[in-house]
Amino acid sequence: MSTHEVSPQDLQTSDKQVLNKRLETIGWALFLIMIGGIGLVPKEQVPDGVWSIGVGLIMLGLNAARYYYKIKMSTFTIGLGILALITGVADLAGVDLPVFPILLILIGANIILKPLFEKK
Numbered sequence: 001m002s003t004h005e006v007s008p009q010d011l012q013t014s015d016k017q018v019l020n021k022r023l024e025t026i027g028w029a030l031f032l033i034m035i036g037g038i039g040l041v042p043k044e045q046v047p048d049g050v051w052s053i054g055v056g057l058i059m060l061g062l063n064a065a066r067y068y069y070k071i072k073m074s075t076f077t078i079g080l081g082i083l084a085l086i087t088g089v090a091d092l093a094g095v096d097l098p099v100f101p102i103l104l105i106l107i108g109a110n111i112i113l114k115p116l117f118e119k120k
Contacts, residue, residue: 016069023065023069023071031055031058034051034054038050049090049092050088051088052087053085053088056080056081060078060082075110075114075117083099087099
């Protein structure tokens with residue numbers, strides 16, 4: 001019988017994958033709790049933009065936790081989080097932003113710029 005040695009780096013990578021999965025699960029749980037909470041309150045009492053602000057804070061919070069634990073952050077969810085936060089604040093201020101065109105621009109920019117920032 002042979003024993004398979006596990007390097008500290010493999011263990012660290014595995015631990016980070018497990019932690020990342022846990023953080024994502026927490027993010028989904030917060031998202032569902034937010035949707036349920038907003039659904040319980042009459043629409044007249046929930047200002048426009050609250051949902052978008054909540055989504056943005058959850059996505060940015062998830063990536064902040066990843067950064068804290070030295071887990072690779074997702075540039076896509078960071079971009080979506082910023083967009084959600086900006087559109088939510090704009091809704092609260094009464095400004096109508098063209099969300100879909102902005103989203104398409106961010107996706108295109110992500111496709112172009114991602115290879116420039118990835119480690120080789």
